[in-house]
Amino acid sequence: MYKWLMSILLVVAIVLGGSVLYQNISDRQAAAEQEKKDAGSTLKIVASNFQFDQAEYKVKKGEKLKVVFSNKEGLHAIEIKNLNVKLDKENPSQEVTFDKPGEYELHCALMCGVGHDKMISKLVVTE
Ligand SMILES: [Cu+2]
Numbered sequence: 741m742y743k744w745l746m747s748i749l750l751v752v753a754i755v756l757g758g759s760v761l762y763q764n765i766s767d768r769q770a771a772a773e774q775e776k777k778d779a780g781s782t783l784k785i786v787a788s789n790f791q792f793d794q795a796e797y798k799v800k801k802g803e804k805l806k807v808v809f810s811n812k813e814g815l816h817a818i819e820i821k822n823l824n825v826k827l828d829k830e831n832p833s834q835e836v837t838f839d840k841p842g843e844y845e846l847h848c849a850l851m852c853g854v855g856h857d858k859m860i861s862k863l864v865v866t867e
């Protein structure tokens with residue numbers, strides 16, 4: 741009788757332990773996948789004196805992106821021509837879906853100094 745009870749308990753313990761472990765793994769997998777998704781859906785634009793961190797930013801048509809702007813040096817703002825994207829220090833992110841393929845001018849939208857006019861990059865929306 742005692743032996744029988746012990747083996748039942750043992751089986752219960754194994755099943756419980758196994759399901760907790762499984763739950764843990766699948767939770768972690770889900771979190772990792774979500775993280776990947778988040779990372780993939782952000783377009784980061786960093787400004788310094790007097791340029792942006794990339795001369796050309798590429799995005800895919802139809803992809804919903806969170807455009808995040810930040811200043812690494814100096815005080816700047818951005819505007820993407822014809823796309824109604826305007827970001828600055830107070831309003832640094834915006835969710836955008838780029839629908840029309842093409843090349844768009846991305847420039848500094850805040851008079852920041854002598855190099856202001858040179859702060860122009862390109863945003864390319866590909867099919
Ligand atoms: Cu500027």
